[in-house]
Structures are given as structure tokens and as C-alpha cells.
């Protein structure tokens with residue numbers, strides 16, 4: 421990648437969200453799993469909304485999912501991104517939904533329901549984040 | 559939950575309404591804009607600043623209460639509140655004002671919003687890569703999950719829902735366009751509107767550039783606007799002695815559901831339905847005892863045209879997926895079954911973050927709107943997760 425190529429900003433990491441971004445920085449896709457009732461949840465949060473447990477485990481996710489929705493973003497354009505950005509909502513096979521974006525696909529080939537899988541790309545300050553590409557391209 | 563509690567019906571009324579001009583460059587601060595609209599609203603109500611003992615606005619409004627009090631000359635404020643949820647909370651100011659009046663917490667409440675969405679330090683629709691500085695109390699914490707992926711603007715957040723809606727029900731961009739053509743027709747005869755004397759055709763809508771493909775063309779977007787709107791609310795008994803026919807707050811409510819966010823509302827299971835608005839419709843109609851058939855005019859938050867269709871469905875004015883046919887039948891026009899956004903809406907008139915829709919509802923019920931619905935007696939206002947029914951009855 422050229423030195424002046426657009427590079428996306430790093431995520432804002434908080435004490436509540438670090439579990440997700442810290443794993444992503446190691447090329448791992450995770451969600452919180454409640455140690456009380458086993459329920460998966462994303463975005464991360466300190467308490468289980470089903471059983472009020474504060475105990476969490478980290479569930480490793482496969483990165484396989486289907487495209488629930490998408491949006492092809494043309495305007496306005498921010499210098500940190502290449503346009504059009506193809507924003508994506510991915511329903512992961514474990515049952516949690518993730519907002520991300522698609523790479524390695526033409527905007528005209530994007531279809532709701534298409535199988536996608538995660539890979540990781542760098543951000544401005546270095547940390548990796550999960551984005552998705554069509555599974556057929558494997 | 560046992561039973562459905564609702565606001566005391568008609569206990570409070572809107573007795574004054576005021577605004578500044580709506581422009582793309584106000585040339586003065588939000589504080590001054592708020593002072594001007596509040597003074598206009600108090601004049602309209604036949605009241606003075608000293609009559610006011612309550613103030614309500616949005617969490618995202620930049621005007622500080624202390625500065626407002628020392629500028630307008632309020633003498634003693636006994637109640638103040640700010641509503642979260644951004645524009646989705648815009649009608650919540652009526653719920654809080656009415657609840658304050660009904661409970662005795664305050665006697666006269668001013669609700670206001672002042673905004674420089676166009677000329678302010680940051681354009682409202684611009685691409686931002688960090689949650690706004692108001693993060694913790696404006697509901698934008700969730701946007702940390704959007705920013706690293708380039709999903710930076712209100713249009714991009716809402717588009718993910720809109721595309722699923724199109725997919726689920728076979729809705730096309732032209733279906734949104736037909737709504738926009740109607741809004742611009744209303745705006746064309748409204749001298750206060752950005753779109754005054756400038757109606758559009760469906761072809762012009764379709765040819766305007768993509769903001770977000772395949773759901774939001776440029777002409778599907780509201781206009782970032784500078785300006786302010788203010789309303790004066792008091793008890794309906796006192797309202798009877800004031801200059802204008804009181805516009806009663808028949809009911810006002812909020813519906814916030816589990817996992818619901820604001821514009822970045824992506825975690826409810828089925829995004830093709832605005833189920834927060836379904837709950838709001840139940841609160842306004844079934845729970846509060848109003849009938850959809852009694853509604854003479856609707857004001858529906860249209861920051862982007864897809865959410866106008868989705869709210870029509872959520873509120874129950876047509877079936878899910880049927881708003882496109884409802885609109886194609888001319889329902890939103892003055893002679894239609896549900897005249898809607900008769901000021902041109904946020905798309906045609908301007909974007910005072912939703913509060914100009916409340917202003918239009920007041921004008922309709924007073925009989926002073928530029929696109930007047932004959933004998934309008936009952937109006938519904940929806941900002942998707944907050945809403946109200948205003949009535950003369």
C-alpha cells in the first residue's frame with residue numbers, strides 16, 4: 421500500500437469495548453458469552469441483559485456469516501477511506517450481528533444473503549479490525 | 559408491566575409557538591437564535607419571560623440553560639429537562655413539558671431547539687470519524703461500532719435499515735421519490751421553506767446523485783438548516799384564558815425498545831420494520847385511546863425519505879410494505895386520506911431537528927398553515943421513537 425493511500429482510523433477503545441478490539445488486534449473475532457446463562461452478545465456490555473450476570477467468557481467466532489444488509493456509501497467522502505465504501509451488516513453463524521464493511525467485491529455483485537467471511541485489515545495507528553469478503557472468493 | 563399508563567389526556571396545551579427564519583447561514587449564535595424564537599413564542603402566547611418556570615430541550619442542543627436564563631430574563635426556573643435520542647427524541651419535549659405541567663412540577667414550560675446544522679463548526683451530515691464530544695449523553699456511544707468501517711454519517715447509518723426494507727418488500731428508489739415529490743410540492747408554496755417555489759419531478763429525484771446507493775439520492779435528504787423553534791406549554795385550564803385557541807397535547811409518548819439505538823439502530827432482529835415506531839403507534843393510539851381515523855394531518859420525521867415510509871407503516875396507517883402504494887395513491891396530499899408534512903417536511907422546509915414539525919402541527923390546528931388542511935382538529939407527530947397527538951377536542 422502506498423504511503424499516502426487512505427487508511428482507516430483506529431477504533432475508539434473503551435473499558436467496555438476493549439474485549440472486542442483487543443482480540444481483533446490479534447486477528448481473532450470474538451463476542452462476549454455470559455458465564456451465567458451462555459448467551460452471546462454484541463456489542464459488548466458489562467451485564468447480561470437476560471440474567472444480570474457480570475461474569476463473562478470470551479467466545480471465539482468463526483468469522484463465517486451471511487450478509488443481512490448493506491449500503492454503498494458515495495458521499496460525503498472522508499480522506500481515510502476508499503470510495504465507494506460498502507457498509508455491511510453481517511449475521512454471524514453463531515447468532516450475533518456485526519456492523520462492518522465488504523472488501524474484494526464489486527458493488528454490483530453485492531447481494532443480501534450472500535455468504536461472507538472475516539479477514540483483518542490495519543488501521544491508522546496499527547490495530548487490525550475485522551472486515552468481510554464474499555466466501556466464494558476463497 | 560401491568561397495564562399501560564399514559565399521560566393525562568389533554569391536561570396540557572401548546573399556547574405559544576415561535577421561530578426564527580430558516581436559513582443556511584444564520585450569522586448569529588445558537589444562543590441568540592433560541593432567545594429570538596422563545597421571545598416570539600412568548601409574545602404569541604401573550605406571556606412574559608417571568609411567567610416561565612420550566613425549560614426543556616434536547617441533550618444535543620448547544621444552548622446552556624444558565625446562559626439562556628440570563629439572556630431571556632427568566633426569573634425562577636423550577637423544572638428543566640433534556641431529551642436523549644437526537645432527532646428521534648424531538649417530540650419528547652412535549653411529553654416532558656406536559657408531564658411537568660400535569661404533575662405540578664412547573665406551570666409554564668418553554669420547549670426549544672436551536673441549531674446551526676449548516677453553518678456551525680461541523681456540518682450535521684458531514685463525515686466524522688470520532689464519536690461527537692457530546693457522546694455520553696447524546697446516545698452516540700454506539701457509533702464507535704460504525705466509525706472504523708467508514709460508516710460515518712446519519713445517512714449511512716439509516717441506509718443499512720433502508721436497504722433491508724427495500725429487499726424485504728420490493729421497494730424501489732422511485733417509491734421514496736414519490737414521497738419526496740409530494741414534500742417538495744408542499745414546500746414550493748411555503749415561503750419559510752428551503753424549497754419555496756422550487757418543486758421537483760420524479761425524474762429529477764432519480765437523476766440526483768447517489769449519497770447512499772441504492773436507497774438515498776441527494777433529494778432524499780433533509781436540508782441542513784440554521785434556525786430555532788420554541789413552544790410554550792401550560793395547563794389547559796390556564797390556556798383557555800390566553801389569546802390563541804389552545805392546542806391540547808392529547809397524548810405524548812416515548813417508545814425505546816431493547817437493543818434499539820438512535821440513527822445507528824442495527825441490532826433489532828428485523829430491521830425492515832421500525833418496531834420502535836410500532837410500539838409508539840400502540841402507545842399513541844391503542845393505549846391513549848385515539849383512533850387513526852381521527853387524524854386529519856400527520857407530521858413525520860423525514861431526515862431521509864425511507865424513514866417516512868417506514869414510520870407510516872410502523873404507526874399503522876398502512877400495512878408493512880404498503881407505504882409505497884399508499885403514497886402512490888396520493889394519500890399524503892391535501893386531498894388525500896392522510897395529508898403529511900404539509901410544510902414540506904424536514905426535506906422540503908428545513909431541518910430544525912424535528913421541532914419545526916411540531917410548529918407545523920400547531921399551525922394546522924390553529925388554521926394558519928400555508929397548506930391548510932380543511933377543518934383540521936387532530937394531528938399526529940412522529941419522530942419514530944417519540945410522538946404526540948395534538949387536538950382541539
Ligand SMILES: [Zn+2]
Pocket residue numbers: 454455456457458459468469470471472473
Ligand atoms: Zn446471562
